[in-house]
Amino acid sequence: MLSTTPRLALSRQLKNFRRFATATTTPAEQPVKDKSDTRKNVLEYRQIYPEFLPDPKIEFRNPIREKLERSDMIARRANVDIPEFYVGSVLAVTSADRHSPGKLHRFVGICIKREGCGLRANFLLRNVIDHQGVEILYDMYDPTIKGIEVLRLEKRLDNELLYLRDALPEYSTFDSNMEIEILPEGAPVPVNEIKVKLKPRPWLDRWERKNLKGVQDLELPQRFYDRAKELETPWEKYDLMKQYMRTVPEEEQVEIFSEVQTHLHRSGAAQKLKRKRTFVKPTKLA
Amino acid sequence: MALALTTTFTKSTVKFLEERLLLLTISCGPVRNKSKQNPKPRLRNPTWFTQKHRVSSDDNVTLENKEFLKEVVQDRYFNVDNEISKDLASNVIWRPGLQRTGVMARKIGIYPMWLKTGKKISTTLLQVLDNHVIKYYPPEDYDPQVKRVGRIYNRKGCLLLGAEGADPSTFTREYCGLFKDSGVIPKRHLARFFVSPDAVLPAGTLISALHFQAGNYVDVRGLTIDRGFQGVMKRHGFKGMPASHGVTKTHRRGGNIGGGGEKGRVWPGTKMPGHMGNRYRILRGLKIWRINTKYNVLFVSGQNIPGATNSIVYIYDTKLPARKPAEPLPFPTYIGTGEELSENIFDKEIHEFSEPTIVYSDKN
Numbered sequence: 001m002l003s004t005t006p007r008l009a010l011s012r013q014l015k016n017f018r019r020f021a022t023a024t025t026t027p028a029e030q031p032v033k034d035k036s037d038t039r040k041n042v043l044e045y046r047q048i049y050p051e052f053l054p055d056p057k058i059e060f061r062n063p064i065r066e067k068l069e070r071s072d073m074i075a076r077r078a079n080v081d082i083p084e085f086y087v088g089s090v091l092a093v094t095s096a097d098r099h100s101p102g103k104l105h106r107f108v109g110i111c112i113k114r115e116g117c118g119l120r121a122n123f124l125l126r127n128v129i130d131h132q133g134v135e136i137l138y139d140m141y142d143p144t145i146k147g148i149e150v151l152r153l154e155k156r157l158d159n160e161l162l163y164l165r166d167a168l169p170e171y172s173t174f175d176s177n178m179e180i181e182i183l184p185e186g187a188p189v190p191v192n193e194i195k196v197k198l199k200p201r202p203w204l205d206r207w208e209r210k211n212l213k214g215v216q217d218l219e220l221p222q223r224f225y226d227r228a229k230e231l232e233t234p235w236e237k238y239d240l241m242k243q244y245m246r247t248v249p250e251e252e253q254v255e256i257f258s259e260v261q262t263h264l265h266r267s268g269a270a271q272k273l274k275r276k277r278t279f280v281k282p283t284k285l286a
Numbered sequence: 287m288a289l290a291l292t293t294t295f296t297k298s299t300v301k302f303l304e305e306r307l308l309l310l311t312i313s314c315g316p317v318r319n320k321s322k323q324n325p326k327p328r329l330r331n332p333t334w335f336t337q338k339h340r341v342s343s344d345d346n347v348t349l350e351n352k353e354f355l356k357e358v359v360q361d362r363y364f365n366v367d368n369e370i371s372k373d374l375a376s377n378v379i380w381r382p383g384l385q386r387t388g389v390m391a392r393k394i395g396i397y398p399m400w401l402k403t404g405k406k407i408s409t410t411l412l413q414v415l416d417n418h419v420i421k422y423y424p425p426e427d428y429d430p431q432v433k434r435v436g437r438i439y440n441r442k443g444c445l446l447l448g449a450e451g452a453d454p455s456t457f458t459r460e461y462c463g464l465f466k467d468s469g470v471i472p473k474r475h476l477a478r479f480f481v482s483p484d485a486v487l488p489a490g491t492l493i494s495a496l497h498f499q500a501g502n503y504v505d506v507r508g509l510t511i512d513r514g515f516q517g518v519m520k521r522h523g524f525k526g527m528p529a530s531h532g533v534t535k536t537h538r539r540g541g542n543i544g545g546g547g548e549k550g551r552v553w554p555g556t557k558m559p560g561h562m563g564n565r566y567r568i569l570r571g572l573k574i575w576r577i578n579t580k581y582n583v584l585f586v587s588g589q590n591i592p593g594a595t596n597s598i599v600y601i602y603d604t605k606l607p608a609r610k611p612a613e614p615l616p617f618p619t620y621i622g623t624g625e626e627l628s629e630n631i632f633d634k635e636i637h638e639f640s641e642p643t644i645v646y647s648d649k650n
Contacts, residue, residue: 060595064581065395065411072397075639096404096646103646119397143637144404144644 042250045257048084049264050114051121051140052256053248069118070256074263076141082148087114088156088192090174091125093136096144104146107136108176112161126164128173133165152181155191157213166203167196167215330431334421334446334476336460359454363471378484380617382610385442387479387619388602389417389493390449393508396589399575400637404644409575409585412506412599414495415449418470419487422446442480445487448473449598475598485618495582496620498574498601501633503609504586505570507600508593512564522557567592571606577631 046053052073054066085091090110097105109125112135116122121140126133138145151174164172171194183190195216198207208218209228218224236242248256257264347355380386391412398408425441451471454462465472468489487493498504518524518540526538540559544552569591576585584601593599604610632638 060395062394062596064413064583065397068411068578068581068583069395069397072639078640079642096644098404098646103648119399139398139406141639142404142406143400143639143641146643146645 039254041261042253042257045261045264046253049257051117052260052264053117053253054256055117056246056248058245066118066256067259070260072119073141074260076143077263079143080145080147082140083150084189085111085123085148085150085153086155086189087111087159087161088154089150090152090178091123092149092151092176092178093125093138094146094149095138095142096146106176107134108151108174108178109134109136110161110164110172110174112164112172126161126172127176128169129176131169133169133172149180151178153183153189155189157191157193161214162205163196163198163207163210163212163215166198166205166207168199171196330429332431332478334464336464337458338461340456340458342456355455359471363451363454363469366469376484376618378617380614383440384482384484384617385480386485386497386603386615386617387419387445387447387481387487387493388477388600389414389495389497390447390475390477391415391584391599391601393591393593393595393597393599394583395595399585400644401635402637402644403635404637404646407575407587408589409587410589410591412584412586412591412601414493414497414582414584414601415475416451416473417447417449417493418468418473419489419491419493420446420448420465420468420470420473420476421489422486425483440482443483443486445479445481446476447479447493448476450474477600479600479602481618487618491619493619494579495577495584496579496627497616498577498584498603499611499615500574500577500631502611502615503571503573503604503606504584505568505602505604505606506572506586506591507566507568507602508591508597510563510565510567510592511594513562515560516562517559518557521559521562524557571604571609573633575633575636578629579627579631580629 052070054061054069088111090108092106092108094104094106096103107125107127109127111123112126113124114122119139119141122137123140124135124137126135128134194214196214197216198218200219206224206228207215208220208224209231211232378384391414394411394413396408396410398406400406423444423446425443428444448465448468448470450473452474454472457472462472464476470490481487513520517538519526519538524540527533527536527541529537540557543556543558544550569588572591573587574584575587577583578585591599603615630638637644
């Protein structure tokens with residue numbers, strides 16, 4: 001119940017963004033310098049392009065380094081389309097591989113983790129192939145990546161799906177020939193509220209302590225929940241200083257995104273166009 | 287009469303004895319203090335070690351006067367054209383025996399780059415600051431703190447460089463005086479670099495990132511992060527001891543520090559807990575993968591360059607014999623030829639981010 005309100009707000013924002021994006025056909029017409037527009041867009045951009053925000057750790061920050069990093073990211077984005085996706089989306093990544101026949105490798109999987117900022121941004125894809133769980137960690141700005149396709153654009157209830165490693169394999173099995181599922185025009189990114197069934201212990205992590213929303217009842221003895229209750233830190237969400245140190249101030253975000261807005265806008269509009277053109281009814285597989 | 291005689295005799299003998307004694311003291315003195323004839327050298331700081339920062343006091347300067355002071359600084363340091371770099375060009379061509387000056391730089395962060403083969407490397411970004419030559423000490427004038435014994439071949443001069451110009455009113459008068467001859471604005475950081483007498487630069491010369499070339503190797507010196515008093519696991523990478531299986535009170539301890547018998551003592555150099563960091567360290571043989579000419583940034587291989595992000599490091603041409611450059615370096619420093627340079631200069635192995643995606647073919 002805590003998460004529903006921000007998520008609703010977010011979907012509303014994204015809807016606004018889509019309207020905004022489709023209303024303007026050419027990016028040249030868009031008054032880029034408009035400050036209020038930028039401020040409005042920042043809220044959406046930081047969801048879609050989180051890696052453009054620097055590491056908030058103050059001892060690692062340097063404006064010139066960040067500027068160079070952003071320009072390199074934009075330069076790479078001119079050569080490959082890095083689409084909007086979230087943890088829980090199903091992606092297909094085609095990358096150059098010296099050892100595979102045809103020198104290309106395509107991997108389909110669910111994004112279970114996304115982290116890093118700047119050129120270090122990466123995402124972790126998971127799939128079960130021949131009853132064997134397979135995970136590949138991709139660098140988003142790796143020049144060997146030929147293309148990233150979003151087969152199913154959706155979000156999950158958690159920010160990390162690492163518990164899929166301990167879940168039944170059907171939750172992380174995806175057909176490698178899966179077709180792109182098209183969202184209707186202007187729709188918000190859907191949230192898949194599926195509850196995953198975990199295998200019985202032993203696990204890779206103490207999932208009962210992670211405050212997960214996307215799992216079914218863990219079926220543990222009461223003492224596990226008691227211990228989890230002891231260790232939880234519910235006061236942290238009220239610690240304003242901690243929150244401040246963990247985030248980049250909004251003024252800076254506006255500055256950063258207004259710098260890269262033209263480029264992002266162009267690629268975002270292209271993405272929308274592509275989505276509009278190829279409307280195919282999704283077919284059921286496997 | 288006899289009495290008078292005796293008194294004079296005693297007087298003269300006393301005098302004589304005194305003189306003898308005095309002589310004795312004089313003659314004995316040096317012999318006794320022979321062990322103290324070479325006293326411990328007095329700490330002599332270099333001449334540019336002066337009180338740097340002024341005690342900030344509220345001088346009741348009015349707003350107009352503050353403006354005026356700013357104007358003075360502007361007129362003094364910025365509205366004059368220092369046409370020094372004209373006589374920079376020398377007809378000496380660099381050869382491996384010649385030592386060029388180094389530069390001061392700021393370590394601004396780390397990020398990955400990719401080679402044309404698709405291999406990921408991590409690079410450290412070093413922003414070369416506004417290095418200006420402040421003073422030159424010829425080899426015969428420079429008086430080093432620690433003198434070398436024996437004959438010195440190939441003597442080096444000493445070039446004093448300053449970096450990061452700042453408001454002169456924050457510095458003492460004495461410190462500002464150091465910069466008087468060179469005509470540059472007082473700098474926050476000073477450093478000395480040994481150079482061959484052929485590589486001397488006139489005072490006031492600016493040294494840019496293009497002093498170095500992409501593809502060449504450098505040595506980087508910096509002050510490591512101060513970690514305080516640390517145990518052996520962090521300081522020397524010891525393994526520690528098991529967490530359980532009956533181990534008590536000795537999980538992160540070093541264990542034995544020596545044997546018995548004839549070697550029954552702690553040997554010098556034994557790795558033990560102690561202060562870690564806050565020392566100058568040099569990392570040698572780092573490749574320059576890329577140079578950004580707009581912001582004067584060198585992209586240097588490695589992510590273990592001593593010092594924290596935003597700290598000052600010193601860059602030199604490498605001393606490693608196998609990594610000396612094959613082609614002559616810009617000597618004594620890079621002089622702009624007037625033609626427009628591209629913003630980024632890459633090593634030929636680097637995949638530029640603006641290049642198309644890497645594709646492997648059967649050939650490579």
